[in-house]
Amino acid sequence: MSASPPLPHARIREVFARFQAANPEPKGELEHTSAFTLLVAVALSAQATDAGVNKATRGLFAVADTPEKMLALGEEGLIAHIRTIGLFRNKARNVIALSRRLIEDFDGQVPSSRAALESLPGVGRKTANVVLNMWFHHPAQAVDTHVFRVANRTGIAPGRDVLAVERALEDRIPVEFQRHAHHWLILHGRYICTARAPRCAACPIADICQSEEKTA
Template identity: 70%
Template sequence: MVQSRRLPSALPFANQVAIFSRLEKANPHPETELEFTNPYTLVVAVALSAQATDVGVNKATKGLFAVADTPEKMLELGLEGVTAYIKTIGLFRQKAKNVIALSRILVDEYGGEVPDSRAALTALPGVGRKTANVVLNCAFGHPSQAVDTHIFRVGNRTRLAPGRDVNEVERAIEDNVPVRFQQHAHHWLILHGRYICQARRPRCAVCIIADLCPYEEKTI
């Protein structure tokens, strides 16, 4: 019988406070790097960001959102029109279909408004739990945690939120991160993973939490 790997325990409360206090001091008001103008354009931008970079998505959506920043306008633009704007993004054909399909649902079922419900959001084509959590957090101010590969890596390396998969890490953030840091926790962690605690070679020498981090394979 194969036993599952036992996860290390999360950092104690005091350590969590110390780490997030430093992250907060360095970046008091972190934001998503995806560019959007309203909840609808955020839904579209995050849906397009799957297997794509935020920079690449922003380049494509700059023109798209200039002509279609509501589901009604997106439907008027049509599938071919959407495709033409996002063809530089990976999987653009399927993503264009999803954008049209989710826009139709928003118009028909929600009067063109984006619902602030995770269940309603994840029922939209191309919208998964991570996308829904980004929208709930950034558009509606919910302390939801959108866990991607960066947050998964940082959560486990630092033991701020250890987990075997993204769902476990999401729960670990909710269970262990002090409440006053919950609103911005996923922003701080994703930015830290993207620019400092990188996958192949973490930049521990310039990391502001290196002395508090239990990660053994430091690159100092």
């Protein structure tokens, strides 16, 4: 996919004004009840659908919704709940390890800094940014495949890699839209600006988007 030319700042403001008007308080689709359950759900969601993760974690979080309970459940007990999720063995190993680290180094609490989050087993920059944004309300920009595609396709924040897009989003999106920006972009990419056959006829920013891949 080739990137479109960068949108002018006034057009970017209009894009997010429309997203906000249509969905003032966008929500992530991973089910959670605490910072810990959110962290685990996001860690499990790599190369998996949110729906698939939610199906697995409903039973899991009913019995293990704290680091202490997760550690008591153990790796094999965790695997029994998440076997339907891709890479479940490696993810189970990481979740048990991060639970232990939270207990030993953070008094059982999920830290609110990116550096501390990224120090946990299996937690990368994207996972850290999702937790910072969704739980701690930081204006962090988590760039997944949907955000990367939409940012480049529309010209909102073109970039050759995930980090370049993240920095472009931080630089180019007006501050009043930063908090919810990554959710608007994820939902737009998931349901409208899809990788194949984007639904341009239903797109609220079709007249602004500069993509040559438009289907309408």
